[in-house]
Amino acid sequence: MRIIALFNQKGGVGKTTTTANLGAALADAGKRVVLIDLDPQANLTTHLGIDPDADSTLAANTYRVLTDGIPLVEVLQDVEGFEGRLKVAPAVSDLAAAEVELVSVVGRETLLRKMAAGVKADYVLMDCPPSLGLLSLNALVYATEVIVPLQAHFLALQGMEKLFDTVGMVRQALNPKLHISGILFCQYESAAKLTGEVTGEVETFLAQARGTSHPAAEAVVFRTHVRRNIKLAEAPSFGKSIFDYAPTSAGADDYGNLAAEVAEMGKGGHAKA
Template sequence: MPYDEPPAAGAPDIHVVRPELDTDLLHGGRGRAEDTPIAREAEAALAALSRSSAELPKPSRTRTFVVANQKGGVGKTTTTVNIAAGLAQGGSKVLVVDLDPQGNASTALNVDHHSEIPSIYDVLIERYSMDEIVQPVSDIEGLFCAPATIDLAGAEIELVSMVARESRLQRALSVYHSSMDYILIDCPPSLGLLTVNAMVAGDEVLIPIQCEYYALEGLGQLLRNIELVRAHLNPNLHVSTILLTMYDARTRLASQVADEVRTHFPDQVLRTSVPRSVRISEAPSYMQTVMTYDPASTGALAYREAAREIAERWAAREKVSRIPVQLDEGSTHVGIDAEVKR
């Protein structure tokens, strides 16, 4: 009987129960709805949200990332603050060092950075220590920021005449970083002394690459500068992570750029790519990361997954490096490079 058709005269009063929507279909369950694009998107979003509440594995020592790309507009600062927020929301203690005179990372994290505030500039000229300038981020527990002020704009010129000009940030962080699980240094879009200071202070380089035509422009020069720093100042520096940003799945060009980058850097590129998102663009104007501005947005979910991938990749490597390896009878060795005898 159709639902809208009244019962015949004299018929018993029958209560008709309308069928409920089977929510299992949106969770990859039964039926054909699981094969629709909307259902797949919903399933992925629900899975990402459920993972976001879980704690991330912490590294056994402080990991210091240099977030660099001399090409502007690739999402460098956005990546810095949102990856940092994702790691902090996963239970880690994270410090963002804003080394860009524009101070955009400081703005996005809503920390005070007007000209009278002690900042990373004061650390570089050794007026203050890191302990004296670091501020907590109010809306994310475990996240801290060393802010940048406009004074940093003249630091490049001042550092030229200073002793040990390339290692001033490294010395400042060396007495501070033991209290942090992660340090992310947001570099200016140039390869001057500020960026060199970051590369001397860090161990890992995180390169955001925009999924557009000019994505690889300047990347070769950045890699050459990294090699120069490795050769003369910091042999531990290496490119550990590449994140594809502003990915638009509707365009063939984005897929081509992503494929090319993954071909050249198969071990460094994260599986997660960050899509173009209005929410990501809006968040800084409200002095927030997208993680707090709209936690359920595609941009927030992508950065949260990228943070998880960064943490879990390292945890997997540390686990492998602790595997006891039998070298010969009666002796063992713990290491990642040895062969495990089955």
């Protein structure tokens, strides 16, 4: 089972879009996929066509998993159209309070890992909030790997050091298996001059990290760049994945290719960049 946190404390980089559409693509390919919404914005939940304010969601969600000790398997909802292969643990806005409510709980960073013990799937994908707080820490403690969505624009690399430090700290203290497996460029515009510069900087950085104890020592830059595509921005308001909403769009192509690349990586077949 691969347990992947989509993590970048920077906002609006493509974490939720990637969680939803990579999850849908893997499920379409026949894999059993569990998605976990750890963001109080509940964007992932909405994107999958589930109302965060529906009674069933209010009764069973990731907030209750963390604060009431409900096993994660008990809050999973089927995403429509996937015949049980794609499930989500939804979020509600109350989740924002968990950071404060859990502040004095011993073992608060390991709650999700404990509560998710019964989860069985080929892939677990976690949508993190844009912060380095307790919710993201819980994702990193449960994860076996991290994928970092990144936008290739000015200041894109600002904050990366903090991100690497956080992953390194969790690995050292609580989760020795954790590593950054890939950097994914989202909202990619190949025509922009800056794009080439930023991708170059990331490649150089990763080349320097190889063979060291850096948490990104084994990370690749995904060959798939998710291009900026308006259909990807429209799909969430219809509660659909890109494959349902616009199956012939560039967005569907890109997330389909990404899923193949992620699956290949699991077999050890990914060519290092």
